[in-house]
Amino acid sequence: MNTHAVWRGLVWKETRQIVPLVMMLLAVSAVLFLIWSFTSRQLNISLRAVGSIVPLIMPALYAAGAGAILVSHEKESGTWxxxxxxxxxxxxxxxxxxxxxxxxxVLMWIGCVILSVVTGLERTISAGGGDGLAQFPVPVWIAHSVYVLFCGFYTAWRNRNAFPALLWILPLAILPFVVCEISLAWSGPGMGQYVDATQKMWRMGTITTIAIPIMGWFAVRAGQRALSPRDADILSDDRLQSGIDAWRPPPPSNMVKRPFSNDVAVLAWQSIHTSRWSSIGLVSMLAMGAIAWLVATNSRDGVNGLSGNVVGVLLGSGLLAISWLGVFAFTGDGAATRLKFLADRGVSPARVWLGRLGFGVSVLCSAALLIFAWQIFLGSPEDLGRMDGVVFPEMSLLTVVSVFALIYGVSQWTSQVVPMLAASAFLAPVLSVLGLFFLISAGMSYGVSLGWLIACVAIPFVSTLWTMGAFMDGRRGWMYWTITVVALFVFVALPVIPVAIDRLKFPSMSSERFAVLDAEARGHMRRSSLQSVAMRQSNFQLYDNDQLFFEDLDGKVAVDRLRQRDLYSPDSWVIIGDDREVPLRADEYVLQNALQVATLLKLQWEQNPEDKNAKDQFRRFVERITHAAQGLRLSTRWVDQECADVLEIWLTQTLADESVAGLREEPFMQDAIEVVRDFEGRQDARRRALLVSWLRDRELSQGRPSGAMIAGVSANDYWFERVPIGWRSSILQQGMGAVVERCLALIEAGRKGEPVDAELRGLHRLLNSTGGEFEVGPYGERNRMAIGPECVFATFQNCSYPGTQWFAPWEETARAMSVHRESTSVATVPRQENSK
Incomplete structure (x- = not known):
């Protein structure tokens, strides 16, 4: 025999069998890398680091499935x-x-490395603060994949069917990990806590390298034994007679017309007993996963260290068991041949579908009820909030069933579309995790309701039921693939529909209104100065050098130190320059401190009205606050107008106080009155700042990260807490336009003297948090009717919302004040013509 021809023929045959698995896993890897490259920016650093595991896991999946393809598949097909x-x-x-x-x-490793470089996975993770693939010892993963490859061949040669062979790979694959943990525990007391993850993986890599030749020898010996000729069984007379009796038909008196009353029960019984060890293995894995989940959710101190690793491994094996139960439905025991047999005899596809899924559904329902009953019996631990270990939250029965149904449904769908066991066994868990992540993101990040998610969970089952007849006949033509593709499209598109509807319902500005306001905004921008002066205060200290800043400071001591250190001057608390025509940029901290000192000086003057020094100090602060209010009105940032409202509220309350009635004729008080009573100038300033901020937000958005905002110009993301966080950043500019339009309607109604309650409630619905009551919100009457110095300081917390104090009672009080002089040198806010 030509030895070279034999080798060429063997290589050609094995290569044709393994190429589909390599191509399929590389295609899945490419999809995963693309998804990760598009979503990694929206994830935090710790989640981005998980992405580096993707190119390391796929070769291990190939290693586990190679034996099933090259050995178990030949056993099941009869070519062995x-x-x-x-x-x-x-x-x-x-x-x-x-x-x-x-x-x-080797091809899988090369392909994964190339895909990770092409999709920028390495750069994405490194930019997030990690070390990219370097944070995982790649040689360790390579060694482990080689070890798993030998394990897969060993179990495939030792088992008749592929499914038991795949199940036995799991304990063999984690054996180096177990040995590593035991060696760390025996290294000395407390040794494990001084070994980081990288050192532990290098130790596991050493153990795996030692185990590779051992497992390779076992694999070669198992293959040689499987291919060696078998000796014929020698039967005694008794065994021979019993063997003949086994094929003899039963007597007519013992025949039962229908041993089972339900055809579905017959099919379920057949699917269980055809591969008993597979059924027992899957049920055992699921039971251990359920027990690990109960331990994790009911642990008072959490699980960490070796126990945490064991719990994590068991949880992973439990989820894998759920997925493989779905794979077992249609490909686990050579079901394709049996289903063709049933199809030729006219068995209903619906009955066969129920029979094949009955075993897995029953097992999952039992596990879910066990978890639910155990949670009710034990209750919840008292200290779930502790962070010294890994603590998992409990889930409701509906959530557990939904997770089980999704993983099982996607897996059984995959096993019908990809009837090759080795391929579907490793493709199904990956697709199940992707589907679970997709629906969890749709529910938590995009606000999709539970009803829509349950409908998505049902789609895989509906699809396999609909195509069951074609699958049984073995004729998967264009109709089969059309139904499958449409079902996949519906599964992906169904969660998008409510999000699209909500986005269409979100308030937006009409094109006609946009054109009018955009032209007005551009006119304001040309006439206004965008350069503003930032407020600041002196670097002073009320505490002693040996006193911590967060310690309590006695009020009398603080007042004495203010006097001793000459901190009663407004130049120490709010520095803005002397030019009254320069726009100012508000600093809430500076303004709040300045108002507090000004209130203190007012109280000191009220205690001794004859003290000229106290009066002069109070006067200087009033002049500085008046100057700051004027400068803020010149600003084109909307937030500066809110801070100007706070200053004018303080001035209005101070001017209306009867204790300072004797000072109202003073020039500094007359200047303040003239500023607060300028009703039209205040509305012009508000309108101009809103429109210019809206325009600048749109122009500055180019080149800035999605969701980023400019303080005092853009919309704050917490304005729209009713909008799910997943698509909130995409509507911030649209939301800013809606807020501007609503605020302009508020200005127009207030100028005409009309009620503004409707506009305020509209702003509340648009901006306030979910479930917040209007009366206690920033636009509620309680906030707008606040009177007193303490309320002025509390108003600062609402400066991040536009229009909270517009046309409140304080404006009517300020508008009613009169100036008792004919001329003034105080600069007023420039009026804007042609305001709409």
Whole structure:
């Protein structure tokens, strides 16, 4: 026999079997990398670091499935006996399969590295603060994938079916991890707490490297034994007679017309007993995962260290069991051949579908009820909020069932679309995790209701039921694939529909209104100065050098130190220059401190009205606050107008106080009266600042990150708390336009003397948080009717919302004040003509 021809034939045959698995996993890897490259910017740093595991996991999945493709698939298809009957040495067959499997593993690693570089995964993770792929010891993962490859061949040669072979890979794959943990525990007391994750992985890599030749020897020996000729069984007379009796039909008196009363029960019984060990293994994995979940959710101190790792592994195996239960429905036990047998005899596809899914659904329902009953029996731990360990929140029965149904549904759908067991067994968990992440994001980040999510969970089951007839017949033509593609599109698009509806319902400005306001805004911008002066205060200190700034300071001591350190001057608290025609940029901290000192000086003068020094100090602060209010009115930032309102409220309350009635004829008080009573100038300033801020927000948005805002110009993201956080950043500019339009309507109504309650309630609905009552919100009557110095300081917290104090009672009080002089040198806010 030509040895080279034999080798070429073996390599050609094995390569044709393994290439589909390599191409499929590389395609899935490409999809995962693309998804990650588009979503990594929206994730935090810790979640971005998880993305570096993607190119490391896919080669391991290939390594686990290579044995099932090259060995178990031949056993199930019947070509294994033909291969064993050829005059080809067993060593050649074993070596060829191992060599082709190892070559495919090398291609997987090369493909994943290339895809990670092309999609920028390395750069994305490194930019997030990690070390990219360097934070994971790649040689350790390579060694482990080679070890898993040998484990897959060993279990495939030792088992008749592919599914038990895949199940036995799991304990063998985690064996180096278990040995590593045991070695750390025996290294010395408390040794494990001084070993970081990277050091632990390098130790596991060393153990794995040692285990590779051992497992390779077992794999080669198992292959040689599987291909060696078998000795014929020698039967005694008793065994021979019993063997003949096994094929003899029962007597007519013992025949039962229908041993089962339900065809579905027959199909379920058949799916369980065809591969008992697979059923037992899957149920055991799910039971251990459920127990681990109960331990994690009911642990008072959390789970960490070795126990945490064990719980994590068991939880992962439980989720994998749910996925493989779905795979088991249609491909786990050679179901395709059996389903064709049933289809040829006219069995209803719906009955077969129920029978094949019955076992998995029953097991999952039992596990969900067990978790629910155990949670009710034990209750919740008292200190779930502790952060010294990993603590998992409990979930309701509906949530548990929904998660189980989604993973199981996507997996059984995958097993019908990809009937190759080794491919669907590793593709199904990946797609299940993607589907789970997709629906969780839709619910938590995009606000999709539970009803829509449940409808999405039902789509995989509806799709497999609809296409069950074609799958049983083995004729998956264009109708089958059309239904599958449409179902996939509906699964992806269904959560998008409510989000699109909500976005269409979000308030927006009409094109006609936009054109009018945009032209007015551009006119204001040309006539206004965008350069403003920032407020600041002196670097003074009321505390002693040996006193901490957060310690309580006695009020009398603070007043004495203010006097001793000459801090009664407004130049120490608010520095803005002397030019009254320069726009100012508000600093709430500076203004609040200045108002507090001004209120203190007012009280000191009221205690001794004859004290000229106290009067002079009070006068200087009033002049500085009046100057600051004028400068803020010149600003084109909307937030500066809100701070100007606070200053004018303080001035109005001070001027209306009967204790200072004797000072109202003073020039500094007359200047303040003239500023607060300028009703029209105040409305012009508000309108101009709103429009210019809106225009600048749109012009400055180019080149800035999505969702980023400019203080005092853009919309704040917490304005729209009713909008789900997933798409809130995309409507901030639209929301800013809606706020501007509503505020302009408020100005127009207030100027005409009409009630403004409707506009205020509209702003509340647009900006206030979910569930907030209007009466206690920033636009409510309680806030707008506040009187007294203490209320003025509380008003600062509402400066981040526009229009909270517009046309409140204080404006009527200020408007009613009169100036008792014919001329004044106080600069007023410039009026804007042609305001709309």
């Amino acid at each position: 006996n033909w291969l064993a009957s050829l005059p080809v040495p067993a060593n050649s067959v074993v070596a060829t399969k191992l060599a082709v499997g190892f070559g495919g593993l």
